[in-house]
Amino acid sequence: MQQKIKKYIQKIDIYTDQLHDIRIIGLLSFAVIVLLISWSGVRAIDANYVLQKQISKLEQQNQVDRLANNNLKLQNQYFNTSQYLELSARQNFGLALPGEKEILVPTSVALAHTSELADSEKVQADSTRAKQPAYQRNFQAWMNFFLHRESLQD
Numbered sequence: 001m002q003q004k005i006k007k008y009i010q011k012i013d014i015y016t017d018q019l020h021d022i023r024i025i026g027l028l029s030f031a032v033i034v035l036l037i038s039w040s041g042v043r044a045i046d047a048n049y050v051l052q053k054q055i056s057k058l059e060q061q062n063q064v065d066r067l068a069n070n071n072l073k074l075q076n077q078y079f080n081t082s083q084y085l086e087l088s089a090r091q092n093f094g095l096a097l098p099g100e101k102e103i104l105v106p107t108s109v110a111l112a113h114t115s116e117l118a119d120s121e122k123v124q125a126d127s128t129r130a131k132q133p134a135y136q137r138n139f140q141a142w143m144n145f146f147l148h149r150e151s152l153q154d
Contacts, residue, residue, distance in 0.1 A: 018024050078084055089095040096102060132140070144150070 086097075094102075
């Protein structure tokens with residue numbers, strides 16, 4: 001046991017003696033300099049990546065704002081047309097063109113000739129069910145069966 005300890009102490013002495021060699025010190029200092037330069041480069045690349053993401057995000061926001069401005073310009077152009085002015089006068093002020101007649105229909109008569117709309121939840125469930133693959137619909141049907149849920153197909 002003591003022989004092993006002596007061997008390790010001798011090896012440690014050899015390594016510490018090598019640290020006093022100028023070549024080893026130069027090699028270690030070169031390795032440290034290379035690591036520092038590499039670390040600096042990695043930080044610069046990371047900073048450039050973050051800045052590039054910010055630039056891209058701002059460019060996209062700028063494009064969205066530009067499209068919103070164009071949309072508002074088109075809306076303003078529409079509001080200045082005679083067609084819009086005529087529709088606005090009809091809806092807001094009850095005005096009509098000369099020679100036109102207004103016919104008032106009682107609400108009960110108008111509602112008697114309408115049809116019922118489908119329940120919006122059922123329509124939405126049907127549309128999502130139609131988009132699901134067959135294996136997902138089958139799995140959902142089994143889950144409804146095991147959990148005693150009502151089927152949405154009714």
